[in-house]
Amino acid sequence: MTQRFAAERAISPTDESISFVVVDDAYTLHSKACEYLASLRFRDRSVNTERVYAGRLALFLTYCAESRLDWQSITVDDLARFQRWLITTPIEQRSPRNTQRLRSHKTANAILTSVCEFLRFASTRGWYAAELVQQISEPKYLRRGPVGYDFGEDDQFRTVRSRALRLAEVENPPPTLTAEQIAAVMQALPRMRDRLLVAVLAESGMRIGEALGLRREDMHLLGSNNVLGCAIGGPHIHVRRRANANGSLAKSRFPRSIPVTTELVDVYADYRFERSAIPEGDDSDFVFVNLYKPPLGEALRYHNAKKLFERLSATVGFTVTPHMFRHSAATRWLESGTPRDVVQALLGHVSPASMSVYFHPTNETMRAAVERARLAPIGAPDE
Secondary structure, three states: OOOOEEEEEEEOOOOOOEEEEEEEOOOOEOHHHHHHHHHHHHOOOOHHHHHHHHHHHHHHHHHHHHOOOOHHHOOHHHHHHHHHHHHHOOOOOOOOOOOOOOOOHHHHHHHHHHHHHHHHHHHHOOOOOHHHHHHHEEEEEOOOOOOOOOOOOOOOOOEEEEEOOOOOOOOOOOOOOOHHHHHHHHHOOOOHHHHHHHHHHHHHOOOHHHHHOOEHHHEEOOOOOHHHOOOOOOOEEEEOOOOOOOOOOOOOOOOEEEEOOHHHHHHHHHHHHHHHOOHHHHHOOEOOEOOOOOOOOOEOOHHHHHHHHHHHHHHHOOOOOHHHHHHHHHHHHHHOOOOHHHHHHHHOOOOHHHHHHHOOOOHHHHHHHHHHOOOOOOOOOOO
8 A cells, every 4th residue: 555645733742733734544754854854844934834834734645655766855846746646636535525636837836846845855854865956957048137126236146946847827817806705704703703814814914814913012003003003003913923822923023013993993992892791801912812712712723714814704704815815905906006016015015026916907997998098989880
C-alpha cells in the first residue's frame, strides 16, 4: 500500500497554541517537513501560512511516494512531471457528489513555489544536494521591474534568480461582493458578534487574521480619542502585529490605523451589549470571542471563522469568504477615485506591486465607460 501524507492541526498542551504538522497514514510525523514548518513559525509567519504550506508539502510527499521517488534526490525533470501532474490530475473531493475540478496554473505555481522553498531549506540542513537546488532556479533579466523596484546604479539588480519551472498564468480579477450581496450577508446574521466581524471586514478591508487578533484597546471609536492617548481624530481601528494565543497574526509588520464609520460604531455597541450578558465574555481583551459555544470567552479562532463563513454561504446561496470583503473594499475604493497610495495604506501593503491584483475593472465599470462615451446610433440614416 502506497504511503500517503496529510496536514494536521496540532494544539499545544501547555498554551493551546495552534501549529501544523505533516503525518503519514500511521500518524507518524514527517520530521523534516515538520522542522521546516517550525522554521516558518520561528520566522513569525502566520498560522494560516503554515497551514497552507503543510497541505502543499503533504501533497508533494504523497506524489513522491506514489511515483516511487525519493524527494531528497528529486531532479528538476521530476519536478516538471510533478507540475504536469498538478494540472492534469483532478483534485480529490471530500464528497463523491462534487464534480471533478482541475488545478489552475496559478495554483500549481503556488504549490511548486512552496515545494522549492522546502527543498532550499532542506539543502541548508544537508538533506538535499546544493547542486540540485541550483537547477531549480535560473538567471532572469528584468526588462521591466515591479513598481518601485530599484535596478541599482549599474543595473546590478536587473538580473535575478527565477524558478526554472513556471506555468503561464491568466490573471483573473479577484472575486468580490456587490453592495447588495454584502447587505444580504448582514441580514442573514442574527448574532451581533458575527455582524460585527463582517462589518469590520467589509468596511476596513483588513485580513481575517488581523480581525481575529483585534483587542478592545485597538477600537478607538470616539469623535476625539485624546482620552485614550491617541491623537488620531474620529472613529478608527488600530491594526497591530502581535503573537496571539488563537494563532491569528497581522501579516504586515507595520502598524496602521483604519478609519471606520459611525454605522460600524453602532454595531460594535450592540455587540458589547450582547457580550456583557455573558459573564465569561468580558474576561478576554480580544474583540471577537466565543459567546455561543464553550469555551466561552476564549478568542475566536480561524477554523471557527471558516465554519461561520461556510454556513453563511449555504444560507445566502452564494460563496462568501473573508478575503472577498478585502477585495471588495479595495475595488470599491479604487473605483470611487481613491488615490492608489491611500488604498495601499488602508490595506497595509508594503509594496506598490501588491496592488496590481486589484486593477481589474468590473463589467459594470466598463459598461458605464462605454455609456458615457456613447456614439451616435450606429447605422442611423443620414439626414
